[in-house]
């Protein structure tokens with residue numbers, strides 16, 4: 001494939017990504033979790049054997065602008081919330097794909113070195129241990 005063909009291919013790919021971005025509905029970042037609680041009331045079923053804990057309660061946890069947040073979600077909003085979270089993940093996937101195509105396109109247009117996959121080129125920048133769990 002000639003560099004010109006590859007450029008045209010990347011431009012077309014970015015165009016497809018833009019079109020899909022337009023179709024995204026409501027979105028929000030985060031992870032949905034389900035919780036069951038035990039209360040302090042004496043004789044409550046949540047401490048029976050087997051326990052019938054209170055819940056489920058739903059919450060979305062996310063980090064935004066460097067700060068972590070937790071928001072409670074009503075049961076009736078759980079399905080919609082799941083869709084919002086999926087839309088957000090799709091947004092990130094599309095944006096990452098656009099960035100990757102943009103980097104490759106810029107390198108082709110300027111005749112500069114392409115950016116390698118993570119861990120190959122520029123590895124020193126990410127030399128910190130990856131022990132951090134999510």
Ligand SMILES: [Zn+2]
Pocket residue numbers: 038039040041044045046047054
């Ligand atoms: Zn209880």
